[in-house]
Amino acid sequence: MRVLVAYASRHGSTMGIAQRIAAELERQEIPVAFKRVDEPIRVESYQACIIGSSVYLGRWEPQAAEFVRTNAESLSRRPVWLFCSGPVGTDHVDKQGRDALEAAQPKEFAEFADLIHPKAEQVFYGVYDPARKDATLAERLIMKVPAIRNELPAGDFRDWDAIESWAEGIVRALRPTEVGAAAEA
Numbered sequence: 611m612r613v614l615v616a617y618a619s620r621h622g623s624t625m626g627i628a629q630r631i632a633a634e635l636e637r638q639e640i641p642v643a644f645k646r647v648d649e650p651i652r653v654e655s656y657q658a659c660i661i662g663s664s665v666y667l668g669r670w671e672p673q674a675a676e677f678v679r680t681n682a683e684s685l686s687r688r689p690v691w692l693f694c695s696g697p698v699g700t701d702h703v704d705k706q707g708r709d710a711l712e713a714a715q716p717k718e719f720a721e722f723a724d725l726i727h728p729k730a731e732q733v734f735y736g737v738y739d740p741a742r743k744d745a746t747l748a749e750r751l752i753m754k755v756p757a758i759r760n761e762l763p764a765g766d767f768r769d770w771d772a773i774e775s776w777a778e779g780i781v782r783a784l785r786p787t788e789v790g791a792a793a794e795a
């Protein structure tokens with residue numbers, strides 16, 4: 611079995627989450643191919659796929675969404691887990707009282723649920739560094755809008771325990787327990 615871990619990460623924090631997921635699979639002796647979504651990737655080479663992207667203005671990075679749409683048929687025939695890194699801050703409910711992670715689901719998750727029937731779609735807390743030198747011009751302009759700027763507290767809010775336990779759940783799904791395997795034999 612070989613598992614694809616593919617990601618799109620504008621400023622590196624989503625890549626860090628993808629790395630941690632890949633490391634957890636490898637620790638459990640599951641071979642992993644670790645790639646950016648815009649590298650050449652043949653989905654048919656993998657028994658399962660984990661695909662993640664950062665979220666900006668409610669959307670996955672376009673190259674990640676394009677990867678899923680282009681490979682939808684192959685992805686729909688194997689177990690796929692999707693994730694994103696998005697919300698920043700320590701509030702677990704948003705202003706409307708909704709669960710912060712539920713409310714931060716990118717628009718693509720509903721589309722992909724219908725398109726490829728993923729095993730799970732998970733939002734993780736992300737990172738925001740207002741002092742970063744590599745902010746794009748569009749990001750600098752957007753950050754001048756007070757309503758957006760005030761929604762983005764600075765810091766690294768990635769929840770490594772949540773990320774690792776999500777990866778452990780994938781390992782359990784990929785590797786039937788010995789009891790389960792014996793029952794199937």
Ligand SMILES: Cc1cc2nc3c(=O)[nH]c(=O)nc-3n(C[C@H](O)[C@H](O)[C@H](O)COP(=O)(O)O)c2cc1C
Pocket residue numbers: 618619620621622623624625663664665666667668669695696697698714735736737738749752753762
């Ligand atoms: C201009 C801007 C817009 C953002 N929009 C959203 C958003 O709509 N939803 C969200 O959950 N996070 C949003 N974020 C937070 C980022 O998704 C978060 O910082 C993420 O961890 C960045 O990942 P990356 O380092 O891989 O690019 C935004 C951040 C910036 C700077």
